[in-house]
Amino acid sequence: NAGVMQNPRHLVRRRGQEARLRCSPMKGHSHVYWYRQLPEEGLKFMVYLQKENIIDESGMPKERFSAEFPKEGPSILRIQQVVRGDSAAYFCASSPTFKSYNEQFFGPGTRLTVL
Amino acid sequence: SQQGEEDPQALSIQEGENATMNCSYKTSINNLQWYRQNSGRGLVHLILIRSNEREKHSGRLRVTLDTSKKSSSLLITASRAADTASYFCATAMDSNYQLIWGAGTKLIIKP
Numbered sequence: 523n524a525g526v527m528q529n530p531r532h533l534v535r536r537r538g539q540e541a542r543l544r545c546s547p548m549k550g551h552s553h554v555y556w557y558r559q560l561p562e563e564g565l566k567f568m569v570y571l572q573k574e575n576i577i578d579e580s581g582m583p584k585e586r587f588s589a590e591f592p593k594e595g596p597s598i599l600r601i602q603q604v605v606r607g608d609s610a611a612y613f614c615a616s617s618p619t620f621k622s623y624n625e626q627f628f629g630p631g632t633r634l635t636v637l
Numbered sequence: 638s639q640q641g642e643e644d645p646q647a648l649s650i651q652e653g654e655n656a657t658m659n660c661s662y663k664t665s666i667n668n669l670q671w672y673r674q675n676s677g678r679g680l681v682h683l684i685l686i687r688s689n690e691r692e693k694h695s696g697r698l699r700v701t702l703d704t705s706k707k708s709s710s711l712l713i714t715a716s717r718a719a720d721t722a723s724y725f726c727a728t729a730m731d732s733n734y735q736l737i738w739g740a741g742t743k744l745i746i747k748p
Contacts, residue, residue: 555734564725564738565680578734613680615736625670626736630679 524549526616526629527596534635541601541608543632547616554597555626556582556589559611571597604636642739643726649745656713658742660726661706669702669709670736672725680725683711716746 527546535541547554552573557565567581571591579589586604591597601608611633615626644659660669671683684700686693686709693700699712713720723743727736 553734555736557736557738562740564740565727565736567735567737570734581735617734625682625685628672628680628682633677 526551526614526627528612528614528629528632530632531630532633532635534637535604536637537605538603541604541634541636543599543601543612543614543634544596545599545614545616545629546596547614548627551616551618551627553617553619554591555615555617556597556599557613557615559613559631561610565613568599601634604634606636609634609636643724643742645742646740647743647745649747650716652716652718652746652748654716656716656720656744656746658711658724658744660709660711660739662709662726662728662737663707664728664730666704666728667731668729669700670727670729671698671700671709671711672727674723674725674741676722683724713744716744718746718748720744721746 556568569579569589586602611631613631614629673681723741725741
């Protein structure tokens with residue numbers, strides 16, 4: 523059973539470009555979470571999605587950021603018109619249910635560098 | 638704001654010694670989890686301890702939870718160079734799916 527997969531592992535973008543980060547949850551998991559980690563900091567919750575639904579995006583910046591989890595295919599975190607402050611590691615996690623006692627399984631992360 | 642705060646921020650010990658890291662949090666929780674992150678890498682889940690548990694073991698790891706003090710500790714016994722990493726605690730609250738993270742403890746094991 524493959525773990526959570528994220529790609530690309532490293533992404534370099536120039537200011538103003540778009541960044542697309544992909545996350546494939548573990549088999550059988552229909553709940554996906556995105557977190558952002560700035561250098562030397564802990565993770566910050568961004569968004570929680572189920573298939574075709576955004577459940578909670580309270581941690582996501584109001585502008586330029588969007589997320590989706592379509593019926594088929596991976597979850598996508600999209601950052602438009604990237605700025606230097608978007609440089610961070612973006613982690614995706616998945617779980618079989620939303621219940622808090624379920625462990626969230628993390629992917630290896632995508633490290634975004636904005637030049 | 639951060640729910641968890643790890644203490645100390647950084648810890649450097651000799652190989653073979655025990656390492657203890659602490660985590661404090663602010664609100665009621667369903668469970669508390671410890672993760673390890675090697676430099677520039679992903680997160681490895683170490684232990685989950687529920688709010689009705691006081692202590693849990695996994696190999697050389699021992700986690701305690703004191704809900705009255707809203708604190709947890711992670712003890713790594715007989716440390717090895719490979720234990721060098723950052724260690725994070727993350728809390729999950731009742732009926733809440735967000736994991737709320739501390740800033741981590743950077744552990745360095747000197748050979």
